[in-house]
Amino acid sequence: xxxxxxxxxxxxxxxxxxxxxxxxxxxxxxxxxxxxxxxxxxxxxxxxxxxxxxxxxxxxxxxxxxxxxxxxxxxxxxxxxxxxxxxxxxxxxxxxxxxxxxxxxxxxxxxxxxxxxxxxxxxxxxxxxxxxxxxxxxxxxxxxxxxxxxxxxxxxxxxxxxxxxxxxxxxxxxxxxxxxxxxxxxxxxxxxxxxxxxxxxxxxxxxxxxxxxxxxxxxxxxxxxxxxxxxxxxxxxxxxxxxxxxxxxxxxxxxxxxxxxxxxxxxxxxxxxxxxxxxxxxxxxxxxxxxxxxxxxxxxxxxxxxxxxxxxxxxxxxxxxxxxxxxxxxxxxxxxxxxxxxxxxxxxxxxxxxxxxxxxxxxxxxxxxxxxxxxxxxxxxxxxxxxxxxxxxxxxxxxxxxxxxxxxxxxxxxxxxxxxxxxxxxxxxxxxxxxxxxxxxxxxxxxxxxxxxxxxxx
Ligand SMILES: NC(=O)c1ccc[n+]([C@@H]2O[C@H](COP(=O)([O-])OP(=O)(O)OC[C@H]3O[C@@H](n4cnc5c(N)ncnc54)[C@H](OP(=O)(O)O)[C@@H]3O)[C@@H](O)[C@H]2O)c1
Numbered sequence: 001x002x003x004x005x006x007x008x009x010x011x012x013x014x015x016x017x018x019x020x021x022x023x024x025x026x027x028x029x030x031x032x033x034x035x036x037x038x039x040x041x042x043x044x045x046x047x048x049x050x051x052x053x054x055x056x057x058x059x060x061x062x063x064x065x066x067x068x069x070x071x072x073x074x075x076x077x078x079x080x081x082x083x084x085x086x087x088x089x090x091x092x093x094x095x096x097x098x099x100x101x102x103x104x105x106x107x108x109x110x111x112x113x114x115x116x117x118x119x120x121x122x123x124x125x126x127x128x129x130x131x132x133x134x135x136x137x138x139x140x141x142x143x144x145x146x147x148x149x150x151x152x153x154x155x156x157x158x159x160x161x162x163x164x165x166x167x168x169x170x171x172x173x174x175x176x177x178x179x180x181x182x183x184x185x186x187x188x189x190x191x192x193x194x195x196x197x198x199x200x201x202x203x204x205x206x207x208x209x210x211x212x213x214x215x216x217x218x219x220x221x222x223x224x225x226x227x228x229x230x231x232x233x234x235x236x237x238x239x240x241x242x243x244x245x246x247x248x249x250x251x252x253x254x255x256x257x258x259x260x261x262x263x264x265x266x267x268x269x270x271x272x273x274x275x276x277x278x279x280x281x282x283x284x285x286x287x288x289x290x291x292x293x294x295x296x297x298x299x300x301x302x303x304x305x306x307x308x309x310x311x312x313x314x315x316x317x318x319x320x321x322x323x324x325x326x327x328x329x330x331x332x333x334x335x336x337x338x339x340x341x342x343x344x345x346x347x348x349x350x351x352x353x354x355x356x357x358x359x360x361x362x363x364x365x366x367x368x369x370x371x372x373x374x375x376x377x378x379x380x381x382x383x384x385x386x387x388x389x390x391x392x393x394x395x396x397x398x399x400x401x402x403x404x405x406x407x408x409x410x411x412x413x414x415x416x417x418x419x420x421x422x423x424x425x426x427x428x429x430x431x432x433x434x435x436x437x438x439x440x441x442x443x444x445x446x447x448x449x450x451x452x453x454x455x456x457x458x
Pocket of ligand 1: 360362
């Protein structure tokens with residue numbers, strides 16, 4: 001039995017009186033022992049009120065399905081008084097005693113950290129069995145002395161198609177490291193800084209960037225994180241329209257094909273995180289915009305919510321080339337490529353002379369062991385097409401300019417946004433798979449923890 005359990009056991013056997021720590025008087029700076037008093041009665045609110053902070057408690061009895069008698073919990077109260085029921089209690093997996101610099105021994109709880117790990121390298125279609133949700137010990141929430149890192153609480157994590165590529169074991173190094181079986185998945189997320197050793201960040205800051213698919217993450221290179229400058233907008237937007245996919249749409253559309261008013265623009269995967277934003281930016285530019293998507297519901301969304309001029313359900317079309325001819329009798333100037341495969345083949349003969357293709361992604365290929373071939377490449381020659389690969393990582397220096405512009409569009413109602421949010425890390429593996437089955441509608445993401453400062457928190 002460790003020190004804490006011993007103390008708890010003793011408290012339980014003698015437990016009739018109720019020993020508590022109260023504030024004796026208001027403090028001027030750091031608390032000294034003299035400013036607190038151990039007492040066995042309760043006094044008025046604030047001065048004399050029971051002190052509140054993170055403490056470890058043992059549940060004596062429970063009417064809540066998540067707790068049973070004997071559970072060790074961490075909560076926001078130094079006493080199991082009635083109001084504690086309203087505090088979120090986090091189950092403690094292990095407890096230790098820790099000695100503070102003042103020489104006093106304090107019982108400190110080790111938080112648990114739910115995370116999603118890769119179970120094995122993936123071949124073929126990603127399945128839930130390829131991932132596992134596990135609970136491990138959380139990292140210390142205070143950054144170690146001398147560290148320039150930050151510890152964050154993850155609020156939202158994003159599901160992005162490129163994660164599938166990182167689950168394949170590559171013989172030759174890929175553009176980004178493969179995930180490692182047994183280790184936590186990482187991707188873009190929205191986080192709250194809990195503690196920081198870095199001058200540019202402080203506890204409470206809201207940031208977005210690369211993090212773990214888990215509750216708490218230590219980020220050793222916080223220079224890679226972006227500050228959230230518009231917390232008045234839903235924080236989840238920073239996994240999508242105000243985050244990496246939004247910048248992908250913005251830079252991929254404006255920097256690569258350099259669109260002009262009146263041009264004909266086709267977007268595949270048009271209702272997804274990137275596609276919905278590209279389409280609306282193209283409309284703002286004054287282009288004629290058509291999108292393809294995999295269900296009638298998504299086609300309706302494109303036309304009614306995002307203002308596309310036309311859209312079609314590619315799963316219902318017998319002949320994709322003919323569908324594109326129908327939508328673009330005069331041909332396509334700009335193709336924003338999100339899916340690849342058969343769609344790319346159908347687009348090539350429909351391009352106009354001097355057309356531009358932004359090769360942003362090819363999601364139709366990500367779960368294939370053998371990528372599909374493209375038959376119509378010769379049109380690149382005859383139509384003098386330019387097909388250009390694009391990577392958002394090359395455009396992060398434009399981020400804050402983009403953030404201002406996009407936040408403005410959102411506030412003015414010039415741009416709409418649809419997201420598909422699942423609750424909790426337990427639902428994350430299934431959410432990621434939804435990207436590849438076409439079940440996601442709009443930007444797919446996972447709410448890990450809701451923050452009360454979030455205008456959209458529920
Ligand atoms: N280059 C970069 O820097 C960069 C950055 C971000 C994203 N990307 C790429 O951009 C593309 C769009 O990303 P996103 O985040 O917006 O994803 P997304 O469109 O939200 O992805 C999910 C959607 O993709 C569609 N899809 C899935 N499998 C498909 C298939 N076999 N054929 C056709 N469509 C399929 C499904 O919609 P339907 O119902 O319409 O089929 C699904 O709902 C992806 O290829 C991604 O890899 C590139």
